[in-house]
Amino acid sequence: MKLYEPEGFIYNADIYCVDCFKKHFKEGEEEGIIFPDAEVDSPMHCIECEEVIPTDLTNEGINYVIEKIIDFFADSRGRPKTLIQWLNTWQEEIEGEIISFIYDSLNNAAKRDDVNDR
Ligand SMILES: [Zn+2]
Numbered sequence: 740m741k742l743y744e745p746e747g748f749i750y751n752a753d754i755y756c757v758d759c760f761k762k763h764f765k766e767g768e769e770e771g772i773i774f775p776d777a778e779v780d781s782p783m784h785c786i787e788c789e790e791v792i793p794t795d796l797t798n799e800g801i802n803y804v805i806e807k808i809i810d811f812f813a814d815s816r817g818r819p820k821t822l823i824q825w826l827n828t829w830q831e832e833i834e835g836e837i838i839s840f841i842y843d844s845l846n847n848a849a850k851r852d853d854v855n856d857r
Pocket of ligand 1: 757
């Protein structure tokens with residue numbers, strides 16, 4: 740059993756999940772291999788089936804995902820199906836951060852209220 744399987748492949752600058760890549764190309768034809776511990780600043784998706792490529796996210800990547808989720812609640816921007824994929828893939832990473840984000844935002848708003856009340 741291989742413990743360190745690719746999660747995706749890069750071909751002609753496009754990203755493919757393993758299944759879609761294997762439909763069109765042979766292993767070895769790829770220009771790059773995406774392993775599960777690759778760290779990215781924003782989620783990658785297969786160009787063909789749009790499945791998320793489950794890599795690690797940098798802090799910037801986690802913040803990016805949280806911002807997109809907040810945007811959705813603020814004004815319905817973004818695609819809910821994509822946001823659900825992201826939550827399913829990085830639930831643990833996002834959970835704590837999103838609570839901190841909500842507290843920070845509320846605390847800042849509360850401080851503004853205090854200033855305005857004076
Ligand atoms: Zn695919």
